[in-house]
Amino acid sequence: MLLLENRLIRGAFTADRLDAIKLIAGQLSVSLDNAQLYSELTASRARIVATADQTRRRLERDLHDGAQQRLVALALQLQAARAAVPLGSGELAAQLDDLAAGLTGALDELRDFARGIHPAILSEGGLVPALKGLARRCPIPVELDVRVARRLPDQIEIAVYYLAAEALTNAAKHAQASAVHIEIETVDASDVLLVRVRDDGRGGAELAGGSGLVGLQDRVAALGGRLVVQSTPGAGTTVQAELPLGRARAAG
Secondary structure (H helix, E strand, O other): OHHHHHHHHHHHOOHHHHHHHHHHHHHHHHHHHHHHHHHHHHHHHHHHHHHHHHHHHHHHHHHHHHHHHHHHHHHHHHHHHHHOOOOOOHHHHHHHHHHHHHHHHHHHHHHHHHHHHOOHHHHHHOHHHHHHHHHHHOOOOEEEEEEOOOOOOHHHHHHHHHHHHHHHHHHHHOOOOOOEEEEEEEEOOOOEEEEEEEEOOOOOOOOOOOOHHHHHHHHHHHOOOEEEEEOOOOOOEEEEEEEEHHHHHHHO
8 A cells, every 4th residue: 555655646746746846846945044133133133232231331331430420539639729719819720720720620521421431311211211312412402292101111112212312413503503302202003113303404314335325224123123314305204114113022
């Protein structure tokens, strides 16, 4: 009986059919290998981004707890020395005032530098206070529309913050915009966070080499999301990101 079945099977598959089956099997094997490689690549990019963010956070803490606190202490000592200067020592008082102004400027620059590495307010207060801080520092008016009722995974909040920061920088420095609108909302049905930053500038921005948006695209892709830039000349620029929250929660 078994011999008969083997003959039937051999009779059912001609040489051409066997070659076709082998070809399909080979293509399927390659597709599975590619899918596995893509999954491993995405996971590797996510780990790289997470490690970089942890390093940024550690550097910010070191600057805050080290150099920044030391400069604050020196500023207080300088104020005390200035207050102890006797009347009639105008030249010494002026020199101390200049030193105080220079120290204050250095402290402000260090704070800006630390904020650029990793904003402490993002870790402490969340996305909304951090975005409000960006809006206050932006030289053009910014309207915030954040419809998120809860804290988001760390890597999502960091990605949104840097996306908004880059878009605001581009709008202020390059787009000649007069206003920027930031919208953030969740799509519950798909568990996706939508981030949209629009300006009314001159447009013409490109997601190409040399642009800060390229790094954002890599960050968004590492989180399994998608970044789209629409920038018609004369019609402003819109930067939109779609970030899957379920995947970020699982990774967290």
